[in-house]
Amino acid sequence: LVSGPGRGMASLPAETRLVVDKHVRYIQSLDTRKDELEYWLTEHLRLNGLYWGMTALHLLGHPDALPREGILKFVFSCLHEGGGFGAAPGHDAHMLYTCSAVQIIATLDAFDELEAYMQDGRRKIGQWIASLQDSATGTFAGDEWGEKDTRFIFNAFLSLSLMGLLDLVNVDKAVQHINSCVNFDGAYGTSPGAESHSGQVYTCVGALTIAGRLDLVNQERLGAWLSERQLKNGGLNGRPEKTEDVCYSWWVMSSLAMINKLHWIDGEKLTAFILGCQDPDLGGLSDRPGDMVDVFHTHFGIAGLSLLKYPGLAEVDPVYCMPRDVVRRCLAAVMASA
Numbered sequence: 001l002v003s004g005p006g007r008g009m010a011s012l013p014a015e016t017r018l019v020v021d022k023h024v025r026y027i028q029s030l031d032t033r034k035d036e037l038e039y040w041l042t043e044h045l046r047l048n049g050l051y052w053g054m055t056a057l058h059l060l061g062h063p064d065a066l067p068r069e070g071i072l073k074f075v076f077s078c079l080h081e082g083g084g085f086g087a088a089p090g091h092d093a094h095m096l097y098t099c100s101a102v103q104i105i106a107t108l109d110a111f112d113e114l115e116a117y118m119q120d121g122r123r124k125i126g127q128w129i130a131s132l133q134d135s136a137t138g139t140f141a142g143d144e145w146g147e148k149d150t151r152f153i154f155n156a157f158l159s160l161s162l163m164g165l166l167d168l169v170n171v172d173k174a175v176q177h178i179n180s181c182v183n184f185d186g187a188y189g190t191s192p193g194a195e196s197h198s199g200q201v202y203t204c205v206g207a208l209t210i211a212g213r214l215d216l217v218n219q220e221r222l223g224a225w226l227s228e229r230q231l232k233n234g235g236l237n238g239r240p241e242k243t244e245d246v247c248y249s250w251w252v253m254s255s256l257a258m259i260n261k262l263h264w265i266d267g268e269k270l271t272a273f274i275l276g277c278q279d280p281d282l283g284g285l286s287d288r289p290g291d292m293v294d295v296f297h298t299h300f301g302i303a304g305l306s307l308l309k310y311p312g313l314a315e316v317d318p319v320y321c322m323p324r325d326v327v328r329r330c331l332a333a334v335m336a337s338a
């Protein structure tokens, strides 16, 4: 980074520091608020929410703040016989939740427990994911009903690579599809011709990184487009003319990190913007200062601060959005068993 955001923190007033303990308590409280309407309104996000909350706790240095056994019991209760995971027990299987489930199991080093719960569990999950690849275009659907999106290629590559099962799919065909989604500005959309969006950039560049095909990215042009996402207030937007939002700290910065251009934004200003989105009393982060906090923005704000090397946070992997140590351990295990 040109200007290290971690420098000079000691001299800042307390409310502009990360309130770690408050965030830990906020995340711990999410599962105990079952008497609140919001808990039930967000049931469709449960497995995603668990991945966000648990990963944030790991990055905050409190990996044991949620009970490991309870997490695994819930995750396995979302697993269908066919190998996909739903958001919560009884919900249909979907790629988004399957990816979160694999990330949680990997982070908790629990693939043995998965195999004990379901024989050949990894392979069944891999085969379910592979069944969603479109043989004509190489892209992936999110579920059996067929909505296709570059996000799902990334979910597939991320999950399969953590389990050492990328060979179950046609990687080259998916890579060619991603390459057909690039726009004149160097950025990517959901499908060929679709508008560039930094969330989609993250998924496309992430999938290309896992496939070892970053050579296909116009890194100068994409880096310029991504760096233009920073606004005067320090926050990042998702595409031109839009407002800033904490979650773009992740979608934009992780993409910049993958092409080695994280120093193309002002890290110090972005750090201040993210810290300003904290609820300093009850914990959690919101999309922008003063809004209601939620676990999604809490996670991506903290992950963003980790990319900015905020002091005391564990290092996050810019591709997998999981603690870097966890990703290293998983990929080393995959290499060892190959």
Ligand code: GRG
Pocket (backbone or CB within 6 Å): 096, 099, 151, 154, 155, 198, 199, 200, 202, 203, 237, 238, 239, 242, 243, 245, 247, 251, 320, 321
């Ligand atoms: C493993 C971290 C991880 C992710 C899995 C689901 C997924 C892969 C990636 C999602 C990428 C994406 C599309 C993110 C954008 C989310 C978002 C804030 C969308 C909002 O879009 P608009 O159009 O908002 O409502 P703007 O800001 O453009 O007005």
Ligand code: ZN
Pocket (backbone or CB within 6 Å): 245, 246, 247, 248, 287, 297
């Ligand atoms: Zn957001």
